[in-house]
Amino acid sequence: xxxxxxxxTCLTAILVSMSCKAKIDKIEESKLPNVVIIxxxxxxxxxxxxxxxxxxxxxxxxxxxxxGAKLTSFYVAAPLCTPSRAALMTGCYPRRISMEPxxxxxxxxxxxxxxxxxPVCLAGDGNGLxxxxxxxxxxxxxxxxKTGIFGKxxxxxxxxxxxxxxxxxxxxxxxxxxxxxxxxxxxxFFKFPSLPFLNxxxxxxxxxxxxxxxxxITERAVKFIKENKDENFFLYVPHPMPHxxxxxxxxxxxxxxxxxxxxxxxxxxxxxxxxxxIDWSVxxxxxxxxxxxxxxxxxxxxxxxxxAVKNRKNSMQPLSGGKGSTLEGGMRMPTVxxxxxxxxxxxxxxxxxxxxxxxxxxxxLVGVSLTKDRKIDGKDILPVLTEGAKSPHEYFFYSxxxxxxxxxxxxxxxxxxxxxxxxxxxxxxxxxxxxIKNQYPExxxxxxxxxxxxxxxxxxxxxxxxxxxxxxxLSVN
Numbered sequence: 001x002x003x004x005x006x007x008x009t010c011l012t013a014i015l016v017s018m019s020c021k022a023k024i025d026k027i028e029e030s031k032l033p034n035v036v037i038i039x040x041x042x043x044x045x046x047x048x049x050x051x052x053x054x055x056x057x058x059x060x061x062x063x064x065x066x067x068g069a070k071l072t073s074f075y076v077a078a079p080l081c082t083p084s085r086a087a088l089m090t091g092c093y094p095r096r097i098s099m100e101p102x103x104x105x106x107x108x109x110x111x112x113x114x115x116x117x118x119p120v121c122l123a124g125d126g127n128g129l130x131x132x133x134x135x136x137x138x139x140x141x142x143x144x145x146k147t148g149i150f151g152k153x154x155x156x157x158x159x160x161x162x163x164x165x166x167x168x169x170x171x172x173x174x175x176x177x178x179x180x181x182x183x184x185x186x187x188x189f190f191k192f193p194s195l196p197f198l199n200x201x202x203x204x205x206x207x208x209x210x211x212x213x214x215x216x217i218t219e220r221a222v223k224f225i226k227e228n229k230d231e232n233f234f235l236y237v238p239h240p241m242p243h244x245x246x247x248x249x250x251x252x253x254x255x256x257x258x259x260x261x262x263x264x265x266x267x268x269x270x271x272x273x274x275x276x277x278i279d280w281s282v283x284x285x286x287x288x289x290x291x292x293x294x295x296x297x298x299x300x301x302x303x304x305x306x307x308a309v310k311n312r313k314n315s316m317q318p319l320s321g322g323k324g325s326t327l328e329g330g331m332r333m334p335t336v337x338x339x340x341x342x343x344x345x346x347x348x349x350x351x352x353x354x355x356x357x358x359x360x361x362x363x364x365l366v367g368v369s370l371t372k373d374r375k376i377d378g379k380d381i382l383p384v385l386t387e388g389a390k391s392p393h394e395y396f397f398y399s400x401x402x403x404x405x406x407x408x409x410x411x412x413x414x415x416x417x418x419x420x421x422x423x424x425x426x427x428x429x430x431x432x433x434x435x436i437k438n439q440y441p442e443x444x445x446x447x448x449x450x451x452x453x454x455x456x457x458x459x460x461x462x463x464x465x466x467x468x469x470x471x472x473x474l475s476v477n
Contacts, residue, residue, distance in 0.1 A: 127467050241277070
C-alpha cells in the first residue's frame with residue numbers, strides 16, 4: 001500500500017509541475033510573493049483586541065490589521081481540528097475528501113450514535129489525508145518554493161500521511177493535538193500513548209514541555225525565514241495553542257504579568273497569556289520579514305482552525321456557539337491578512353471568504369494551473385482582497401461530524417439540526433438570536449433545496465480518505 005501511495009504522490013507532483021511550467025516561466029521569480037499562514041487552535045472570534053476582545057492584549061496582530069485587512073466573514077470548513085485543516089490544505093470541503101470524520105476509531109461514548117467514527121485523527125490512526133490529494137504545499141513546490149510547517153499537523157500520524165509526504169520540505173512539531181496523551185480526561189477509553197515531537201519524519205523526543213511549544217515553533221519558523229530569505233518560501237505555522245491544556249512559557253508569563261493589573265498572576269489568566277504569546281510569535285515573524293527587507297512582498301494570513309471551547313463566553317462575542325458547532329462562533333474566525341505590496345492598509349472586508357480559497361488563490365498568484373480531474377471548492381479571492389470585488393461564493397455550507405447542518409447565501413443562513421429549522425439574517429442578527437423562518441418561507445424552501453442538492457453532489461463526488469493497515473503509534477526509534 002505504501003509503495004502505491006508513494007507512486008501516486010510522485011505522479012501527481014509531476015503532473016502539477018508539468019501543467020504549471022509554461023506559466024511559471026513567464027513570471028519573474030522576484031515578483032512571486034512569499035506566503036506565511038499562521039493557524040491557531042481553538043481561538044475564538046473575539047480573541048483578538050482588533051476583533052473587539054477586551055480580555056486579551058494582541059498589539060502585534062492589531063498592528064498587522066492596521067497595516068493590512070481584517071476579514072470579518074472568514075470561515076473555516078468545519079468546527080473541529082482535523083477536517084478544518086484538511087480543507088485549508090486541499091481547498092476542499094472535508095466531506096469531499098472523506099476527512100469528516102476521518103478517524104478509524106469507532107466511538108463508544110454517551111449520547112454518541114453507535115458506529116460513529118471519531119471526528120479527528122488520533123494516535124496510531126489508520127486514516128489520514130490521502131497522498132493523492134494535491135495540497136497547497138505541493139502547489140508551492142511546483143512553483144519552486146521552499147516549504148515548511150512548524151507546529152501541529154493533525155492530518156494523520158502514519159509515515160504515509162506526514163507533512164513531508166504532502167509537499168513540505170521541513171516539519172518540526174506535533175502530529176496531532178497535545179492533549180492526545182496518557183493524561184487525557186478520557187484516557188480510560190482512549191488509552192493514548194505518550195506524545196511524540198518530530199523533526200521531519202523522525203521522532204526526536206516524547207512528551208515535550210507544553211509551556212514551550214509556542215516558543216520552539218516560533219524560533220524554528222524564524223530560522224526557516226532567515227535561511228530562505230533569498231528564495232520564495234511557503235511557511236505554515238499551525239500553533240497548538242490555545243487548545244487545552246493551555247500553556248505558555250515562563251518568559252511570557254513574566255512579561256504578561258506587567259500587562260495585567262498589579263498583583264494578578266499570569267498563570268491565573270493562562271488562556272489570555274497563551275494568546276499573548278501567540279501575538280508575540282506573530283511579532284517575531286513580522287519583525288524578521290521587515291528586518292530582512294522582504295515583508296512588502298510577503299502575504300501573511302492569521303486565522304484559527306475553529307472557535308473557542310464553549311465555556312469561554314468572552315471568546316466568541318458577538319457570535320453564538322463555539323468549537324464543535326455550526327453556529328457562527330464555531331466556524332467564523334478572527335482573521336487578518338497583510339500584504340503591503342497589494343492589500344490596502346487599515347481596511348475591513350466583510351465578504352464571505354474561506355480557508356478553502358487559499359489554495360486556488362495561491363495557485364493563481366504563482367501561475368499554477370490546477371488539474372481538471374478533481375473538484376476544488378475554494379475560489380480565487382485575490383480580486384476581493386486587492387480590488388474590492390464581491391465574494392465569488394454564492395453559497396457556503398456548514399457541516400459537523402459529517403452531517404450537513406447549514407448553508408449561507410448572501411446575508412441569509414438556514415440551519416437545520418435534528419429537524420429543527422432556523423433562518424437568520426446575519427447582517428441584522430450576527431448572534432443568531434432571532435429565527436425568522438416563518439416570515440420568509442420562500443427563502444427557507446430555496447435554501448433547503450440548495451442543501452439537498454449539495455448533499456447529493458458531494459456524496460457522488462467524494463474522494464477516498466487515505467488509509468493504511470496495521471497503524472502504529474509513533475515513538476523514538
